[in-house]
Amino acid sequence: MKKNVVVIFGGDSSEHDVSCLSATTVIKNMDTEKYNVILVGITKEGKWLLVDGVKDIEDGSWREGEVKAFISPDTTTRSLVILAEGTYKLQKVDVIFPVLHGMNGEDGTVQGLFELSKIPYVGCGVLASAVSMDKVYTKIIVDHIGIDQAKFVHVRESDFEHLEEAMDRVEKEIPYPIFVKPSCAGSSKGVSKAENRKELEAALYEAVKHDRNILCEETIVGREVECAVLGDRTQVKSTCVGEILAAEEAAFYDFDAKYNNAESKTVVDPEMPEESKRKIKEDAEAIFRAVDGFGLSRVDFFLEESGRVVFNEINTLPGFTSISMYPMLWKACGLDIPELLDTLIDQAMTRYR
Template structure:
């Protein structure tokens, strides 16, 4: 039998470009070479799509200097990648695509829309679920109807910061300090900061506005940071619960990827019933946003009350060596090659 041809997209134009380059090494490195022929497609920060010949090129970063361009066409008759090298053009048919892209222009429904137009099966959540889950404001709107507690928030538009005094007045009338300020569309905690007074609030709003035109100012939930992995195929399943022990005051980008002191625990000691509540809520949230394939759902366990508070959902969570999603499933007996294979198979459910 001929091998299944799979295109794996990575990199991208978002602030999580480097994390995607780490995730793809894990994912592509665990695709069965006996079953699949893998085509690596790297997307530079400038938006150039390039043919990548090996994972060694990804590890070294040399792929960004490659000359062969890659074009994914929405033409349903093509159903493949067009490789362009000077005057030479070659169409490579593909059976399935695995978009290992985090953040904007990858995890937000844009690439998913292109793949829908091309009629090529792809791994992960679809256009709607990707878009609403990437946008923290619209996630809150949807989750608000589930009866699951989430942090109170004040929405802010970037253009409103022309009169930042009025914005800060509105925030202070609704929420006590400290507050967390987040871009509505961003991942890996890029642009997120904590404000303890009016001066730091002004700085935090400016920092978040550099990442997105919509900003959320949230009440600070003091408590343990917990995460649950969800796998959605013919039925939705939740992993166990993991805990983040951040080196910093909160789990920001540096604490996630640049600190050796941050730790993850895949079987934390939790009060009775909390793990099951989180697992149930994670499945409800995944299904409410019409998820398929994979997501990681994040929660807080509030100090003092032991109440579970929803934080956010990530429809293409990190797959690095320190990422919670694969670690949680491995703790449940799903080795990485098995997990990657099962995720690829979910791509064909969408068309079925």
């Protein structure tokens, strides 16, 4: 029998639009011989809506929908509650595929709802999602397992009451230029590069718009490389390495460079020493295990000219757009998107057997 798969996308995060792009790729590559695909979109205001099809996502009309649909936390139903015209019905759900990036989608919050419902779901659990979304706590974990990473200083929203002191602390630990990042935002939202104290102050104010915790980080000069990971409780596999080539005019690989600049490119299996490739794969798998990862993640690194591999961040729900590195890397390993989706869904079901 076909499995009822609920694909949830959108969300009230700064990555809402990227989520919609990822969802169209996922939905178009799902085998309709195996799955009844049910679409649920979450608007930026947090409204959960039943969506008719991919075309409604592509033209944005789904946001005007009137039929509400949301996951019931009642474990006896394991269902989607659909509300329409003063009535409701329960749609049985076999597995949930969240295609939600950023806050309230990739940070363990919605995963907690899935755990309450006892419906199998694709991807990392509550703990792995939460600590991986939070760059500060990811760094604490990575420090513990001894993997190289950039120096960092944690700045809190409460520190803005004495911002001069906070900036003194940052400057004492890290030389300019300094990267300033919201601790819990993705796709480089709110990230700035500060060359001096004035720019540091502006960067902190920009970052705090996105999160109350801010990561100030040493600048690492090197190639931006990524590795895709796929794993469950028994085994973890990683792909070849991919490299990010940001557009020349981009100061770094920010949100605009990723999604709006045609000059930015991704290269699968670029030329580099075999020892560097091996180290990147080993570190990616080790970090995935350390955060208790499950299903999918993309782990990002810098490769310095000296050959040193430096961890950057882990994404537990990486982009699935047509230009996203995660599906591209697995395709290079012989795993096309439909087969990759099958694997992720099978893993989700196995976790609950």
